[in-house]
Amino acid sequence: MQKLTAQRQAILDVINRSDKHWDADEVAYALKENDTPIGIATVYRGLAALAEQGLIESIQLADKKRYERADKKHHDHLICTDCGDIEEFCKPEIEKLQDLVASEHDFTIQGHQLLLFGICIRCKGKGI
Ligand SMILES: [Zn+2]
Numbered sequence: 511m512q513k514l515t516a517q518r519q520a521i522l523d524v525i526n527r528s529d530k531h532w533d534a535d536e537v538a539y540a541l542k543e544n545d546t547p548i549g550i551a552t553v554y555r556g557l558a559a560l561a562e563q564g565l566i567e568s569i570q571l572a573d574k575k576r577y578e579r580a581d582k583k584h585h586d587h588l589i590c591t592d593c594g595d596i597e598e599f600c601k602p603e604i605e606k607l608q609d610l611v612a613s614e615h616d617f618t619i620q621g622h623q624l625l626l627f628g629i630c631i632r633c634k635g636k637g638i
């Protein structure tokens with residue numbers, strides 16, 4: 511694997527230091543806090559490149575991408591469209607059904623993302 515530039519390494523370090531799902535602005539802010547400020551355009555490019563190399567995972571939301579560590583166990587996401595909160599889950603039954611669908615279509619799965627969009631328990635409570 512080719513060596514990362516210092517900037518990309520700094521971006522990767524930010525992502526790897528927590529379980530958060532980061533957007534580019536949050537990464538840029540964290541880099542500034544670390545005294546390693548990187549311009550937002552470079553952060554966007556760096557995140558895309560790191561995801562391309564499989565060093566981080568990307569999640570495509572309606573308006574933007576979020577990124578997380580690539581070394582977490584496989585999981586899917588519940589995404590609150592109100593507050594943006596992201597919860598993780600993994601249901602073996604769902605995973606198995608996906609394998610079944612793939613075999614029915616003689617299809618080889620190389621990866622998948624399941625995103626459930628809706629309202630989280632806290633935002634549901636706010637409405638009442
Ligand atoms: Zn919410």
Ligand SMILES: [Zn+2]
Nearest residue numbers: 531578585598
């Ligand atoms: Zn996640």
